[in-house]
Amino acid sequence: MPPLLQIIKKKKSQWMESFHFRLARPDALLQLALLGLISGLITGAVIVVFRLLVEETQDYLLPGDGPENYEALSVGLRLLFPIVSGLLLALLFYKASNGLRVLGVARVMERMAYHQGYLTVRGFILQFVGAAIAIIGGHSVGREGPHIYLGAASGSLFGQSLNLPNNSIRTLVASGSAAAIAASFNTPLAGVIFALEVIMMEYTLVSFIPIMLAAVTATGLSNFILGSEPAFSIPDFNFSSFAELPLIILLGLLVGAGATFYNHLIEVISVKTKHIEIWWKVIAAGVFVALIGLVYPEVFGIGYDTVNTALLGGYTVTVLFGLFFAKLLATSLCVGLGVPGGMIGPAFFIGAALGGMVGYLASYFFGYDASDIGFYAILGMGAMVGASLQAPLAALTAIMELTYNPGIIMPGMLTIVIAQLTASEVFNKQSLFISMMRNNGLDYDINPVLQVLRGIGVASVLDNKFSRRSALTDAATAKKLITTDANVNWILLNNGDGELKTLLPITELAKYIQTQQSEKVGDEALETTDIENLEELEINLFEIPANRLQLSPISLQANLQQAHEKFVQGAEALYVVFNEEEADKNSRVYGIITKSMVEDSYKL
Structure with missing residues (x-):
């Protein structure tokens, strides 16, 4: 490789390493x-x-x-x-x-x-x-x-x-x-x-x-x-009277119950068919959807065209009622049987149908025309997403951005909160995503300590003040290691094969040298006798009395949650290499991680 390219490659490697350490x-x-x-x-x-x-x-x-x-x-x-x-x-x-x-x-x-x-x-x-x-x-x-x-x-x-x-x-x-x-x-x-x-x-x-x-x-x-065309055609609307609040509350209750049924049906289908191979399940899903689509072809696909029609008041109450149950059943079968699609679009569909039905009820009492039904449909959309996914703020923000109307905020907040509380507190339902994970034997840990540790890389807290040594050394070398000029906090000990297995704190070596010196020259002469008198002393760092730590590798890309997990599993100290799966005696060691470093990072 030409010298110039070698220099460029070296500079690039140094820059990337610095970049990685900063990102940690x-x-x-x-x-x-x-x-x-x-x-x-x-x-x-x-x-x-x-x-x-x-x-x-x-x-x-x-x-x-x-x-x-x-x-x-x-x-x-x-x-x-x-x-x-x-x-x-x-x-x-x-x-x-x-x-x-x-x-x-x-x-x-x-x-x-x-x-x-x-x-x-x-x-x-x-x-x-x-x-x-x-x-x-x-x-x-x-x-x-x-x-x-x-x-x-x-x-x-x-x-x-x-x-x-x-x-x-x-x-x-x-x-x-x-x-x-x-x-x-x-x-x-x-x-x-x-x-x-x-x-x-x-x-x-x-x-x-x-x-x-x-x-x-x-x-x-x-x-x-x-293009910047919105996903839905939202009609103009106004929240014109507080007399509508009872209907908005009713909509929240109905959507909360509907979201509960939606989540529960998906969970039941997923659990009951867990033992069936995925390829048989997706074939069955295709057959079920085909049969439902014979009566209600609107359930096919995402259904945004149907949602647009509902927002504009283009369906009767009877049709909305049928579409609500047809889409809920079809989506539950598809998602529960493992079809690789999403649940947010169908939630919009189901919520719009339910909101449209309440909109017709509002028009019956207050004499609105068909376009005002879209107001309740958009509220139903947001509430269904918020309640089924347990994401109220995201749902409220979505309907705000879809409508470009700040007037949606107050009724939207009320509907979404009531729907979420109905689903989570009355029916004890969690987010559909978390339920699906738990059905597969998994959980989503939101422990605040772990959240902090996940955000910090090991590269940002490691201690790189170490010296890599074999078992045998002499007193002169030991003297150099324990001086402040050496700037060494740890000694990484190689075993007979050159592998890193043991970590010795430099303070432990200093204690041993001091003890040996005291025994050689007597306590009274300790202050005036130079440590060089002990140069002939051979030291086996594996055998001296000391508090040694057993080492385990951890990758440079890891975060402190992963380090914490290794300590929980029994590791006493960690040495940082580029890739722990490929760690060997020739691997470059970037630094040391101890349990106290992880704990101090969380406290900070």
């Missing part, structure tokens, strides 16, 4: 902001490609204009679309899943809770292709869940490609999730709130800024390519 700190705001910006661009591009693929294919395959005109299909094609889609999904999972069964938001939360946000290329491809097949084929699922997974995976894979610290990868996962929602709905603030409220379950400045930048960047890219 809990206050690396500027660096994370840059990464969030890039993550937003990547995620925005992925979401644009996904939407173009799905919508252009739907427009080509379906009759009439628009990407969701399943209602115009003949009876035979209504049966054919979801069944063929189910068969394609079965083939995809059979050939390519390699044991991966759960995708979407629940999978992202699981990887955040148990694997520091590490997502795989296999999962990305499976979600992209699987969700596209499911939506095009008319399965009753949404695009938002797949979008969130694709955004999270984009951020995670980007961070992994740069070997970034795990605390930074977690932020990139949340940034990708926010960017995905923002690009999907043209609602950047709702994306930010969802990522903080559901994915990270924390609100800190160091995570808020990069997530905001990611959402804004993805929204800008999506608007530039796909």
